[in-house]
Amino acid sequence: MTLDSTNAPLLRVSSVSKAYGDVVALDDVNIEIQQNEFFALLGPSGCGKTTLLRSIAGFEDPDAGAITILGAGSGAGEGEQIDLLSLPPNKRPVNLMFQSYALFPHMNVRKNIAYGLEREGLGKDEIAERVNEVLITTGLTDKADVRPAQLSGGQRQRVALARAIVKRPRLLLLDEPLSALDRKVRAEMQIELKRLQHEVGITFVVVTHDQEEAMSMADRIAVMHEGRVQQIADPVTLYSQPANVFVADFIGTGSLLRGIVANAVLLLRPESVHISADLAGAQLQGEVVETHFFGGSSTTSVRVAEMETLIVASHPGAPKFAVGERVGISWNADDAILLEDQP
Amino acid sequence: MRNLGWLRVPFIFTYAFLYIPIAVLVVMSFNASKSPFVWTGFSTQWYTALFNNELIRQGFINTMIVAVGATILATILGTLLAIGVSRYFRSAIVEAYSLAPAIIPDLVLAIGLLAFFALVGVTLSLFSVLLAHVVFGMAFVAAVVIARIGQTDSSLEEASRDLGAGVVTTFRKITLPSLAPAIIAGALLVFTLSLDEFVIAYFTNGPTTPTLPIVIYSMVRFGVTPEINALAALLLLVSFTIVISAQRITRLTDAV
Numbered sequence: 001m002t003l004d005s006t007n008a009p010l011l012r013v014s015s016v017s018k019a020y021g022d023v024v025a026l027d028d029v030n031i032e033i034q035q036n037e038f039f040a041l042l043g044p045s046g047c048g049k050t051t052l053l054r055s056i057a058g059f060e061d062p063d064a065g066a067i068t069i070l071g072a073g074s075g076a077g078e079g080e081q082i083d084l085l086s087l088p089p090n091k092r093p094v095n096l097m098f099q100s101y102a103l104f105p106h107m108n109v110r111k112n113i114a115y116g117l118e119r120e121g122l123g124k125d126e127i128a129e130r131v132n133e134v135l136i137t138t139g140l141t142d143k144a145d146v147r148p149a150q151l152s153g154g155q156r157q158r159v160a161l162a163r164a165i166v167k168r169p170r171l172l173l174l175d176e177p178l179s180a181l182d183r184k185v186r187a188e189m190q191i192e193l194k195r196l197q198h199e200v201g202i203t204f205v206v207v208t209h210d211q212e213e214a215m216s217m218a219d220r221i222a223v224m225h226e227g228r229v230q231q232i233a234d235p236v237t238l239y240s241q242p243a244n245v246f247v248a249d250f251i252g253t254g255s256l257l258r259g260i261v262a263n264a265v266l267l268l269r270p271e272s273v274h275i276s277a278d279l280a281g282a283q284l285q286g287e288v289v290e291t292h293f294f295g296g297s298s299t300t301s302v303r304v305a306e307m308e309t310l311i312v313a314s315h316p317g318a319p320k321f322a323v324g325e326r327v328g329i330s331w332n333a334d335d336a337i338l339l340e341d342q343p
Numbered sequence: 344m345r346n347l348g349w350l351r352v353p354f355i356f357t358y359a360f361l362y363i364p365i366a367v368l369v370v371m372s373f374n375a376s377k378s379p380f381v382w383t384g385f386s387t388q389w390y391t392a393l394f395n396n397e398l399i400r401q402g403f404i405n406t407m408i409v410a411v412g413a414t415i416l417a418t419i420l421g422t423l424l425a426i427g428v429s430r431y432f433r434s435a436i437v438e439a440y441s442l443a444p445a446i447i448p449d450l451v452l453a454i455g456l457l458a459f460f461a462l463v464g465v466t467l468s469l470f471s472v473l474l475a476h477v478v479f480g481m482a483f484v485a486a487v488v489i490a491r492i493g494q495t496d497s498s499l500e501e502a503s504r505d506l507g508a509g510v511v512t513t514f515r516k517i518t519l520p521s522l523a524p525a526i527i528a529g530a531l532l533v534f535t536l537s538l539d540e541f542v543i544a545y546f547t548n549g550p551t552t553p554t555l556p557i558v559i560y561s562m563v564r565f566g567v568t569p570e571i572n573a574l575a576a577l578l579l580l581v582s583f584t585i586v587i588s589a590q591r592i593t594r595l596t597d598a599v
Contacts, residue, residue, distance in 0.1 A: 058505075059501055100498050105499075167506065167507070
């Protein structure tokens with residue numbers, strides 16, 4: 001994946017706000033999404049991520065702000081910013097894959113996929129050709145004449161995806177695309193989605209509440225909370241340099257410690273914490289309260305007197321200390337992350 | 344069937360209570376005797392007599408005009424009412440009021456409509472009966488369609504818009520087909536209800552155009568003849584066929 005930073009962004013969300021009565025769903029949201037990017041909107045339920053997605057698709061009307069998309073192709077409209085908010089959903093060059101998949105129950109798979117192309121007024125032959133092509137891409141050729149009710153969850157998800165990408169949108173929005181699938185299929189589809197995105201060369205925006213899902217698929221992630229964007233960064237940066245306590249807590253695991261550094265919160269990721277029998281040379285001392293062995297690695301939780309949060313350390317191999325033992329805790333100053341203490 | 348234990352007894356009794364009179368009626372319609380109570384042999388003469396009875400034939404034609412007309416109008420209006428109520432109001436009170444004509448006692452509805460027709464100067468005729476049947480029929484269609492809308496995924500229509508369809512195309516290609524089973528079931532329901540509706544038709548009809556139930560009523564006043572039995576048996580056949588097909592249609596598409 002190459003992100004050409006000299007290019008204008010494909011999608012620009014500027015100062016978008018939306019409230020339902022007293023409930024603020026979006027609060028001055030600013031996001032720029034590059035061409036061919038796999039972008040994730042991540043946050044707990046009610047953080048506004050779905051409202052933002054639906055605003056881009058045209059099913060919600062923001063109270064304030066602008067959403068624009070870069071004009072397609074060559075010629076007059078090239079490079080121009082198109083105002084999405086002035087267009088009805090059916091005129092926007094974006095497609096949404098619904099959380100429920102929203103497959104039309106009275107049409108077979110082929111008809112479902114062809115529906116969007118028929119609306120564009122394309123010729124029969126071209127529609128058939130493009131539908132067949134996408135059936136192959138998504139591995140649905142042998143299910144083409146079956147109705148959605150006869151498909152498994154994973155197959156339905158493929159049909160929903162096929163129906164959206166066959167339109168060749170500039171931007172594909174996916175609302176919790178994997179939430180309806182069971183664990184095993186979900187892992188397969190994560191890889192599948194990533195492969196498809198490369199293959200069809202469409203910009204993806206995925207909404208998810210699952211941080212592992214976002215981290216494993218997305219090039220960049222916007223973490224949202226209470227209608228506001230907390231941080232936009234690539235997964236590694238989010239993990240190693242969270243912008244605030246919320247992001248630090250939401251992404252990955254770790255111990256947030258107050259009271260060690262004045263007016264700040266210290267974040268220790270488990271892999272940065274070293275525990276040893278050497279009490280004198282350690283920064284903190286505590287008592288082991290819990291150990292877990294995961295086969296290849298284990299975690300040890302330590303309670304430090306007068307401190308609410310347990311400090312968790314992870315290390316390869318079996319646990320080295322038993323519950324109740326007193327241990328010393330140390331870490332490299334470079335690995336500790338200092339965050340401003342928010343109310 | 345699961346083992347009902349002692350509940351089997353009242354179950355059999357209620358079923359017998361319900362269907363023995365109907366069975367007697369059907370059997371007696373094939374009775375050769377003129378007396379409706381004494382069996383003397385098998386005959387289809389009463390069915391022949393029925394088809395030659397001018398009064399009944401005219402009543403049947405009148406009833407069909409009302410039933411078909413009321414079904415068409417009530418189905419269209421009831422469907423629109425259902426979509427309007429569930430889409431634009433989302434209020435339990437508005438919904439309850441739109442279904443009221445199905446629950447209000449027929450007599451109340453009949454008197455109300457009679458007063459209304461007199462007020463606006465509609466001459467009582469088959470047309471006024473038809474309009475009256477549309478009123479309660481609409482409510483039945485709406486009730487069935489509203490229930491169906493509650494079961495359908497509202498994102499279907501959004502998906503259609505998202506894929507490039509306008510409002511009208513979405514309604515035609517997605518909304519209507521997904522509601523079709525309920526609309527058909529509602530239509531069949533209105534048809535059967537209109538077919539044997541007596542009270543409202545009696546109040547809102549003109550003197551020269553009696554519907555079939557009114558014809559039967561005036562004939563029965565002079566005693567039940569085997570001819571009436573034959574007619575009732577035929578009506579029963581029509582109603583059963585329609586009710587069963589309505590059920591099949593809803594069940595078939597619910598499985599999808």
